[in-house]
Amino acid sequence: MDRAELGAFLRSRRARLQAADAGLAPGPRRQTPGLRRAEVALLAGISVDYYVRLEQGRGPRPSDQVLTALGRALRLTADEHAYLLRLARPAFAPPSGPVPANVLRLLDRLDDVPAMVINAGYDLVAWNRMLVALIGDPAGWSPRRRNRLRRLFDTGDKITGNRLELARLCVADLRAGGRYPADPVVRALVDELLDTSPEFARLWAAREVVVPRTLTKRTVHPVAGPLELDCEILAVPGHEHRLLVYTAAPGTPSAEGLKLLLTA
Incomplete structure (x- = not known):
């Protein structure tokens, strides 16, 4: 306790x-x-x-x-x-480990929408081709840059759109996950961001608790233009991983933008 x-x-x-x-x-x-x-x-x-x-x-x-x-x-x-x-009543937290094979197969089948898998510490651990078209190829990034939470609070990283809103929800989700301070990876991430980001420290101190199931991401892509994407967050039962799938409402400019990415 x-x-x-x-x-x-x-x-x-x-x-x-x-x-x-x-x-x-x-x-x-x-x-x-x-x-x-x-x-x-x-x-x-x-x-x-x-x-x-x-x-x-x-x-x-x-x-x-x-x-x-x-x-x-x-x-x-x-x-x-x-x-x-x-x-x-501290509960058992799913252990860290590789992405389950069935999740990887599902990721491969999602060939017309961007999708990725993150772990409890917000590390990007798997992705599909459409995500590469949306944000670039994470395979060429350093492990630190592949952490989605670090990127949200990196003042040198030019993230457009609703970054502040996403940052608030992700911090609230990190706390709600209940892995802090027991999980050393999550604890190290929180301690690092507390030291380096006043914005993160303010949000963490607020103790907001939210488990987001759907997010809205707004960004401007150099090819597809302005995009407003709905992100469905799907938990993997028995594992720490979550699958994030980005879609756009049919008939919208964002849906047309995703079609451009599909053929890029």
Whole structure:
């Protein structure tokens, strides 16, 4: 059980709520934003002392009933509640390893849309020909450049479109994955970016938790022109890998742009 992160996460979720959000009277003027600890305890049906100890990282392992009550009191999303449960009940994380053969076969069959496979640390580990046409050939890149998260926070890397939005969602996804700090690869990546990127440090400190299933990527390609692509993120059961597939709505300029890439 990660008591320190559990306490920090509870504090961050409490700070974002106002009394009115929880159906409470505003009461006397507040010196700090968010609900008071006593108000969270009241809403969750637990003692103030117990809740204070949880926030301070001193409390015992909370029961599932208490965690569910805290999730309701703090208005957690489904992804945030899953993260809260994971902090209190660390689950087995799929080990690192090669991309499963069936995923590689599927990747090869996706010959008319860009697609790639990333691991838990956001390393690009497999891709198809259409992805090469979209972003260039990762085979010629250094291992560091093949890390998608590093590229989003590399100020010297010219990434157009909605980079800031994608960066925020990817940081929230990295935290939601629950591999930090137990996975040494993820921990090293986070520590590196905390040291080198104030933007990453700000997003990481916000403790946003989101598991994106669909993203929108906007970019300008030198051949295909402006592109707005929907990215479907498909988890590989029992493995750390995820398959990302980029498509465009039929009849749009982006769909025509993908056709240009197909013949390039």
